[in-house]
Amino acid sequence: MVAADNLKQTPEKATFDLISYLKERQKLCEAALEQAIPVRYPEKIYEAMRYSLLAGGKRLRPIICLATCEMTGGTIAMAMPTGCALEMIHTMSLIHDDLPAMDNDDYRRGKLTNHKVYGEDVAILAGDGLLAYAFEYVALNTKDVPTERVLRVVAHLGRAVGAAGLVGGQVLDLESEGKSDISLETLNFIHNHKTGALLEACVVCGGVLAGASEEDLQRLSRYAKNIGLAFQIIDDILDITATQEQLGKSAGKDQKAQKVTYPSLWGIEKSRKQAQQLIEGACAELEPFGKEAEPLVALAHFITSRSH
Incomplete structure (x- = not known):
C-alpha cells in the first residue's frame, strides 16, 4: 500500500487514488492478456504459456507502459499490445529463472x-513461445501508430531482453553467485540489466508509441532506471x-545462493534510504509533465512501500 504522505505533496496529488487506478488498469490488462493467447493445437504448449502468463501478479509493467503513453499524449489502445508483450517477456523470464539450472524455485505468485x-522441457518451450509471440503480437496488433514507431518499439524490446539487457544481467548474476567480493558497480550492472532494462522498455516504449520528443524520452529513461534500481533494492x-506467503515465492533464497545483495553491502536501513533517494530522483524527472504524471509518480512511491 502507498503511504499517505507520499501522495500529499500538493493538493492536486492528494486527489489521485492509486489503488483504484491499479485495480482498473489491472482488469484491462488481464482481459487483454486472456484474449491474447487462445488455446489451440498442440494444446499443451498453449496451456503452459497461459498457466504462467495468467497466474496473477500486479501487472505493473503493462500498467506503466499504458500510463507513460497516456502521459505523453497517446492512448491506452495504442499501448496495450506493447503492454501485453512486455508481460509476456517478463513471464518468460520468470519461467526460465525458476528452472533448476537457474534459481531452482518451486513456487511463483503462490502457485x-x-x-x-509441465516439466522442464515444456517450461523452456513455454518461455520460448511467449518470447517469440511477444514480438509478433506487437507487430500485428498495434493500431493507429506510425510504422516507424512500432519498429522502434520492437527494436527496444529486443535490446531489453537480449544480451545487452536481461540476458546479459542474468549471466553476470549467475557468475556472481557464491562470490563475496562483488562490487557495488557490478551489482548495479546486474540489476540495471536483469531488472532495469525491461522496466525501462515499459516506460520508454510508452513514450515512443505516443510520439514523445527525444528530450522527453531521455527523461523517461532516467525515471525508469531509477525506479528499476529502487525496485530491486526493495x-x-x-x-x-x-x-513465503507474503512473497508468493521462496523467501531467503538470495542468502541460500550466497548472492551479494544491496542489504548485504549496505544493511537494510541504508538500503531503504537509497531506494527512497532513487524514487525522489525519478519523480524529479517527471516534473515537466505536470499533473499528467500523477500515475507514474504514485507508482514510483508504490515500489518502495510494497510488502510483497
Whole structure:
C-alpha cells in the first residue's frame, strides 16, 4: 500500500487514488492478456504459456507502459499490445529463472512454478513461445501508430531482453553467485540489466508509441532506471524480511545462493534510504509533465512501500 504522505505533496496529488487506478488498469490488462493467447493445437504448449502468463501478479509493467503513453499524449489502445508483450517477456523470464539450472524455485505468485507442473522441457518451450509471440503480437496488433514507431518499439524490446539487457544481467548474476567480493558497480550492472532494462522498455516504449520528443524520452529513461534500481533494492530487502506467503515465492533464497545483495553491502536501513533517494530522483524527472504524471509518480512511491 502507498503511504499517505507520499501522495500529499500538493493538493492536486492528494486527489489521485492509486489503488483504484491499479485495480482498473489491472482488469484491462488481464482481459487483454486472456484474449491474447487462445488455446489451440498442440494444446499443451498453449496451456503452459497461459498457466504462467495468467497466474496473477500486479501487472505493473503493462500498467506503466499504458500510463507513460497516456502521459505523453497517446492512448491506452495504442499501448496495450506493447503492454501485453512486455508481460509476456517478463513471464518468460520468470519461467526460465525458476528452472533448476537457474534459481531452482518451486513456487511463483503462490502457485507451483511452470516446470513443476509441465516439466522442464515444456517450461523452456513455454518461455520460448511467449518470447517469440511477444514480438509478433506487437507487430500485428498495434493500431493507429506510425510504422516507424512500432519498429522502434520492437527494436527496444529486443535490446531489453537480449544480451545487452536481461540476458546479459542474468549471466553476470549467475557468475556472481557464491562470490563475496562483488562490487557495488557490478551489482548495479546486474540489476540495471536483469531488472532495469525491461522496466525501462515499459516506460520508454510508452513514450515512443505516443510520439514523445527525444528530450522527453531521455527523461523517461532516467525515471525508469531509477525506479528499476529502487525496485530491486526493495526486492532484496523483502527476500530477507518477508515470508513465503507474503512473497508468493521462496523467501531467503538470495542468502541460500550466497548472492551479494544491496542489504548485504549496505544493511537494510541504508538500503531503504537509497531506494527512497532513487524514487525522489525519478519523480524529479517527471516534473515537466505536470499533473499528467500523477500515475507514474504514485507508482514510483508504490515500489518502495510494497510488502510483497
